[in-house]
Amino acid sequence: xTDQIKKYRRTALIxxxxxxxxxxxxxxxxxxxxxxxxxxEIELIPFFQLTWAxxxxxxMGFLTASTDFQxxxxxxxxxLIGIAVWIWMNKEKxxxxxxxxxxxxxxxxxxIIDRARLGYVADFADLHIGEFRPFLIFNLADAAISIGVVxxxxxxxxxxxxxxxxxxxxxxxxS
Numbered sequence: 001x002t003d004q005i006k007k008y009r010r011t012a013l014i015x016x017x018x019x020x021x022x023x024x025x026x027x028x029x030x031x032x033x034x035x036x037x038x039x040x041e042i043e044l045i046p047f048f049q050l051t052w053a054x055x056x057x058x059x060m061g062f063l064t065a066s067t068d069f070q071x072x073x074x075x076x077x078x079x080l081i082g083i084a085v086w087i088w089m090n091k092e093k094x095x096x097x098x099x100x101x102x103x104x105x106x107x108x109x110x111x112i113i114d115r116a117r118l119g120y121v122a123d124f125a126d127l128h129i130g131e132f133r134p135f136l137i138f139n140l141a142d143a144a145i146s147i148g149v150v151x152x153x154x155x156x157x158x159x160x161x162x163x164x165x166x167x168x169x170x171x172x173x174x175s
Contacts, residue, residue, distance in 0.1 A: 012102025019106025103148030
């Protein structure tokens with residue numbers, strides 16, 4: 001393993017912990033200082049407001065945990081996914097994939113902490129255009145996970161390594 005790859009992995013871990021810290025800090029501010037759970041909504045600008053939501057499931061309401069057993073099963077499942085992301089990050093060699101996995105890991109840790117501590121994930125960011133809401137209400141952890149996944153998908157779908165293209169050409173010539 002090169003020193004450069006080690007550096008990317010250290011940077012990805014720093015990104016993960018910065019995202020975790022910022023996620024938990026914004027949730028503390030929204031929940032305790034702004035008292036959003038009591039107020040329900042706070043309009044900041046015409047297309048963005050803080051709207052309180054307790055997410056008992058995962059993305060888009062899938063796997064909703066309605067009992068303590070389901071809650072802890074979901075904590076365990078998302079914890080295993082977080083471990084899988086960490087392992088992938090430590091095996092990955094591409095800089096941008098490593099950094100994107102750091103974003104996913106940081107977001108996952110933030111939401112796992114919420115679910116374990118509160119029993120739900122605290123969501124509050126409400127981006128909208130009038131009544132049209134292109135996104136569900138989310139938090140910083142969700143945004144980090146989404147951006148990390150988009151980077152991974154874009155790289156997987158749009159960027160090919162020259163090595164793979166050469167191998168594809170050789171296989172075509174041999175046929």
